[in-house]
Amino acid sequence: MDAEAAQEAAAQADAGFLWDFWYPAARSTEIRGQKLVTAMLLEVPLVLGRTSEGKVFAMRDSCPHRGIPLSYGRLDGKVVECCYHGWRFDACSGQCVEIPSLSSQDKLKVERIFAGHYPCEERDGYVWVYMNSPGTRLPETIPAAPALAVFGDKYKVTHLSCELPSHIDHGIIGLMDPAHGPFVHQSWFWRKRGSIHEKAKQFEPIPNGFRMSPHSPSTNSAPYQLLKKITGEPVTTTIDFVLPNIRTEIDQSGKMWFSSRATVTPVRRDICRIDFVAAWNLFFLPVWIFRIFGKIFLRQDQETMIQQAEGLKHNPRLMLIDDADRPAKWYFALKANLIESRRTGAPMVHPMDGPVTLRWRS
Ligand code: FES
Ligand SMILES: [Fe+2]
Known part of the structure; x- marks a missing residue:
């Protein structure tokens, strides 16, 4: 260099x-x-x-x-x-x-x-x-760019995006935050604030990230209930987060599936952008309907991040609490451990020892 x-x-x-x-x-x-x-x-x-x-x-x-x-x-x-x-x-x-x-x-x-x-x-x-990092040469081989999981070749697909006035870390922990749902995303079509209840979800380590193990999604979300009613089969959801910035969710019920990916990309240190792509073969869900609800969702997150940015200007001290903020803690630890392993050349230490159950109310 x-x-x-x-x-x-x-x-x-x-x-x-x-x-x-x-x-x-x-x-x-x-x-x-x-x-x-x-x-x-x-x-x-x-x-x-x-x-x-x-x-x-x-x-x-x-x-x-x-x-x-x-x-x-x-x-x-x-x-x-x-x-x-x-x-x-x-x-x-x-x-x-x-x-x-x-x-x-x-x-x-x-x-x-x-x-x-x-x-x-x-x-x-x-x-x-x-x-590749400034002043370094490209490695001989680089991995392929991430690909959205799809199941079969007939499906609908759509893209949404929005910019956040936030540092990448706030964008990401906002994306994986399980406790903001009942407050930021309350709406008649998704869930009501009163439906808040205790949840226990199992998480497991995966390379460079963590997985919310396959489970039946929250009973207080209308779309999942509808899916279950239509297929007559249980719905399972798997949610992964992997560095640097990728959250994927796969919902399956019988032959029906829905797959989505959100990435939070740093533009500058004070701006990041969410890019959301979803694909599905649910015959009852037209793209235009999905886009209406998807935009409302993203807008709700965006408005919250705009408000948060106002507060963060004054460098407040922040808290991460258990268990609701544990995924955020894992994110910071994964990131720090990756940087450390790149610095020393030693294998990356995963912050999780094995599967763990987190409990929170949302
Ligand atoms: S050719 Fe001179 S600045 Fe580009
Ligand atoms: Fe959100």
Whole structure:
């Protein structure tokens, strides 16, 4: 790592981001034609586009010559040209292919110049970018981008997203918080505040995360009751959280299934974004109905996070209590242990010893 990169790394070290993971940067549908689209992940400005062969790419939105955003330039289907002095970069590798000002006397090795670029993949309707930590080389092999679990090839799918004025950690612990439901999400179609009751759920460790073991979902949620009535079979739900930011939920009842994934992605240290994708084969649930309720839900979370951000400006002391906030404690421990294991090279210590039952009222 050179001094400049080390400095950049130090500045970014305390932002609380987890590097070396895939993050969704944009919806696939936004990246079309010869358009250059900007995005930001972990405070890194990105320019995204699609080659004429249809492959998506992600470059750092900064010309290595004098730093002007490459997104002001243009894409010819293969090469991104900077708007300032016309340097041209291969879109997929970031390698410089031409510097128009060079004369026949110049010895500069154009091919040794690279614009920052990141691995980029399309999956489940998102463009994912693998954010390797600043100043490090990409490892030889990187895992595939996360994929939503689906069961069969006939299903409906929809995407929702919303931005939160929150640090990634607050976004994530808000996402997995079991105790806010009766207060933030009370509504006639989901559940009433009066339906609050004691729950006991078993959790188990999984690599880089934890699982709420398969169970029958809460009897006070109307949609689950409906599903059970229709199939005549029990409903089972499995909910996983895995680092850096993924919550998945799979509900199954007979041949019917519903699968969803929410990711909370750090944009900057004070902004994160929830991207929610769901797929299902429930014949009685049209996409438009799901979207109406899904948007209400996300809006309720978003409004709460906006209010919380007001309070967090003043750096209050915070509490995590047992058992309702135990998943949040696991998240912080997983994150710290992962960072530690990357630092030392030792295997990551999982904060859970084995299955454990948590009890709370919600
Ligand atoms: S700043 Fe991009 S070519 Fe000069
Ligand atoms: Fe919520």
